[in-house]
Every structure is written in C-alpha cells, then in structure tokens.
Amino acid sequence: MTDPETPQPEWRNFYGRRHGKTLRPSQKTYLSEDLETLRPLGVTREDNPERQPIDPAAIFGDDRPVWLEVGFGGGEHLVHMAARYPAVGIIGCEPFINGVAMLLGKIREAGATNLAVHPGDARDLMEVLPEGAVARAFLNYPDPWPKRRHHRRRFVTAEHLLPLARVMAKGAEFRVATDIPDYVRQTLKEVPRAGFALVRQGDVPWDDWISTRYEQKALREGRAPHYLTFVRG
Template identity: 80%
Template sequence: MTDDTDPAPEWRNFYGRRSGKTIRKSQRTYLSEDLTTLCPAGVSRADNPERAPLDLTAIFGDDRPVWLEIGFGGGEHMVHMAATYPEVGLIGCEPFINGVAMLLGKIRLAGVTNLAVYPGDARDLLDVLPAGSLTRAFLNYPDPWPKRRHHRRRFVTQDHLVPLARAMAPGAEFRVATDIPDYVRQTLAEVPKAGFDLVGNGVTAWDDWISTRYEQKALREGRAPHYVTFRRR
C-alpha cells in the first residue's frame, strides 16, 4: 500500500468533462465570489509543489471529524449532509465546473458554513490529505464508464482506492451509491483489496440519505439504486 513518502505523479490522465453548457450569470457570480474562499489552499501542485499535507484544522477552525464527497454532482447530498451534521467538516471534489457552480448556489441558499470545495480531480486532493484524517467518504452515482475497455477509468480501481484508504482512519465508513449493476460488481471486487471490509450491500438507502437528481433519473429510467457500505480495515 502507498505510504506517506510515495511521490504523486506530476501528470495524470483525466477522463470526463471539465465544463458543459453555458453557466448562468448568477452561477458565474458564485464562482467569482465564493469559490476562492471555500477552496482549500495547497491542493494544486502549483501552490504545494512539495505535496505537504493539508492543515484541516486551519480549514475548518477546529479538529472536528472530516468527511469527503468524491464527485458531488449538483451538490444536493453534500449540502444536505452539511446541514444535518453541522459538527462535521465536509470536503467535496468535483472537476465539472457546472456542478461546482450549482453547489455554490445551494450553499448560499442553505447558509451552511462547514464545507470546503475543491474544483478538480479527487486524486490531487487525496495526495495531500493527512493519513487517517477522514472518518467518512461518499461516492454517489459516479460516472459508470459502461464500455468494458473504459472500466479502468472508474473510481473503484486501486489507483484511486489505495490513496483513499491511506487518507481514511481505521473504522472509517466508505459509502457507494450506484444504479449500475456492473459498477456494484467491480466495487465489491476492488474495494476490499484496498483495505476495506464490506458491512452493507442492498437496495435500502442509508437513514440520512437524500435522493439526488442522478438517482431520480435512474428511477425514471427503470434502474434500481444500490447502496454499498464499507469499513476501513
């Protein structure tokens, strides 16, 4: 397993969209006014070439538990969790800037303050999270990459899971929600290899779950959601 001394690669392939349709004027305002404040300093290689660990106490103001959402989409789940658990600090990663803009609008509307937002590749953030610093992580409706030759692009591969495991504390919870049966198969096969134990696998959502727009689309199209829970070994 990767340890704290392993250097992060200087360049990585990135698959997926960085931006989509035109961002509305209000969303451009959120990006220009709010993102700099919410984005943790020291994630990018330009700001932190030595890849020194982030100071999470400085980000959230105390030593509260820290959770990570990987690919927060439109931000519904992340804002819901921030409002439900104000004593927790949440960091969200999302490279799709339209989704970041949507999240920032929801943050303003909800008035939650216990969040940090990184508008980029989750692997860059995992490089600089302190070892054992996360007590929960979420992967909700990740890009399914349905073609077999693209399965290596999915998050549930060792290139992603090993750095995630390093950043998670023993006993920390990792939740995966997806409507793609083959994604469930790969999740069940790969996540335990990175140092996690399966503790839940079924079609019943977690008690504090909020259905997202991606889940609603899956339901409309006749695909059943699946909820899988792991514990960091």
C-alpha cells in the first residue's frame, strides 16, 4: 500500500480528455462564478506544494461523513446522492472540464450545498486526503479503455486502487457500475488485491441508484449493466 510519508512524483501520466466541445456561455459562467467556492483547498500542487494532508472537516464545515465519486461524468448521480443524503459531504472528481461545467449547472438548479468538486485527477485528491477519511466511494461507468494494451490505464489498477484503499475507512463501501464485461473481470481481480472484499454483484442496481446518461446509452446499444459492491477490509 502507498506510504503517505513517501514523497510523491511531481507529475504522473494522465490519459483521457480534459476538454471537449466549446462551452456554452452559461457553462462558462458556472465555471467562473461557482467552481472556486466548491473546489477543496490544498489539492493542487500550486496550493499545496509540500503535499500536506488536508482536513476533510474544513471542506464541509463539520465532521460529517465524506463520500467520494471518481469520474462523475455529467454529475447526475453526484447531485442525486447529495439530495438523498444531505447529512453527507460528497467530493466529486472529474478532469473533463465540460463535465464539470454540466455538474455546476445541476448544482445550481438543485441548490445542493453538500458537494465539493475537484476538477482534476482523483489521484491528486487521494494523495492529500488523510488515511481512512472516506466512508463510501463510487466508480460509475468509468472509461473502459477497450484495447488490451490500454487496460493499464483503467482505474481498477494498483496505481489508483491502493491510494483509494488508503483513504477509505475500514468497512467503507466501494461501488462500481459498468457495462463492459472485461471491466467486470478486471475489477473482480484487482479490487480485492487492494484490500477490498466483494459483498455483492449482479445486474440489479442499488436501492438508491439513479440511471445516468452513460447507462442509458449502454442499454440503447444492448449492453447489460453490472453492479459490484466491495467493502474495505
């Protein structure tokens, strides 16, 4: 497992898009007016060059449970969970700025006050969160990187899973949703190696699940969703 005392690299490989189509004027407004107030302080190297641990209580103003969603896409699930669990603070990580802008619009519309947004690589956030700080984590329809030579870029590799395991509390739940059978295979192989136990899998979603745009696309194209639940040992 990653040692929090071990110096981390000044840079790391990142695969995937950071920008897409030109943002609408309203989305540019969300980014300029809302993002800074929702961004956790101390995550970027500019704000925290020595990579000191940040205080999760400072993000939401109290010691409420903290959840983490990795790659929130358009933000449907993130906002849904924030509304359903107002006593929980949820941090969403997403490097794709168009997705961030979409989420900010949804946050405005919903009036959610228990969300924080890290518009970047989840590893940067996990690097500065204290050990055991996260009570639940979500990985919904991650980039499948379908080519075999690209499987090492998937989130379900030690490079991501070991830092995730470090910041998750014992007994914390890690949920994974995907429509790619080979992603299921790799998840079942790699996640237990990082210190998690499989407790549930199948084609029936969780009781508090909301179907996202990515899931709807998968269903239209004939791919079956699969839901897996792990618990941090």
